[in-house]
Amino acid sequence: MVEHKNSLEKELIRSEKLKTAGQLAAGVVHExxxxxxxxxxxxxxxxxxxxxxxxxxxxYQLIISEISRIEGIITELLNTAKPNASKEVNFDINNIIEDIVLLHKSIADEKSIEIVTDCYSLPEVKQDPDQIKKVFINIIKNCIEAMDKKGVLTITTNYIKDKEEVEITFKDTGCGMDEETLNKIGTPFYTTKEAGTGLGMLTCFRIVDEMGGSLNIKSKLGEGTTFIITVPVN
Incomplete structure (x- = not known):
């Protein structure tokens, strides 16, 4: 099993990538x-x-459509690095999970993908629910896209009492990734998708980092991928 370890060295590299993306966004986006x-x-x-x-x-319609697509990429680039105004409130992460599963049910059904939830009773966390939802939506979208048909996406939540953290796991039965691809996840503009920008996971890492949590990824080519998120309760 290839594991994306949350070591100090890799966290420093990740932080440097976020800083670089921020500088790039601030310098060129508005121009x-x-x-x-x-x-x-x-x-x-x-x-x-x-x-x-x-x-x-x-x-002309094609040109305008392509310009709109560029505008979307610019907006996404800006979102990867700009600090967000804090909207911290107390809420149950299980409610967010319920919302995003409902949101993606029709897409999953079209591909004959089963979404299984195994959510334990959790204490409320004091975070920005919109930002957490953004992370979850990005990850569940990646999981569904990684599975062709008749796959299973398992979402679990758990409370790690001694660390006062909530752990959320997304596990798919998709194509998985090799070690080289896994190590590049979160690199600005790196993507394995034909129409991707490579900024979605970068945004996820930034949001989780700002919350004081962690985002780790485990994957094996041909066997699927697991995303493990931890979020501090306070």
Whole structure:
């Protein structure tokens, strides 16, 4: 079993990656977004010209669609590094799990994927529920995409009393990852998906790190992947 260990050395490397992504985002995002907005505006203006033929309309629509996709990547890049205003409240993580399972049930059903939950009674945590939900949604999405059909996604929660931490585990029966791929997870712009940006997991690592928790990944090629998240209660 290949294990993504939460060692001091790897945590320092991870922090440096987050810092680099933050510097990159702060330095270029707004400079790119402003002219892009202008270009998109003119394209939409030209698209509405009456003299354009149907073929030209398709080209303009394609260009505008691609500009929108770039805007989405820019927004995602900005979200990987910018600090979020704290909205800490007391809540039960099991309720968040219930929400995201319901949210993804139809997608899972389409692929004949079974989502199994094994959630134990937990103390409330004082964190930002929207940020935790963002992490869970990203991970469950990755798990579902890693399974072709008739897979199983098992989600468990547990309370580690001596550490005063809540542990959340997402385990899929998907394609898994080799050691080289596993070690690159969280690297800015690294992705194994055709339409991915490589920023989703980076955002997850940042959010969990800001909460004082940990995110570890275990995987074996051909046997699936397990994401283990710990979140301090206070």
């Amino acid at each position: 790119i977004r402003n002219p892009l907005t202008t270009i998109k505006g003119f394209m939409q203006l030209f698209q509405n010209k009456e003299h354009l033929g149907q073929e030209d309309q398709k080209y």
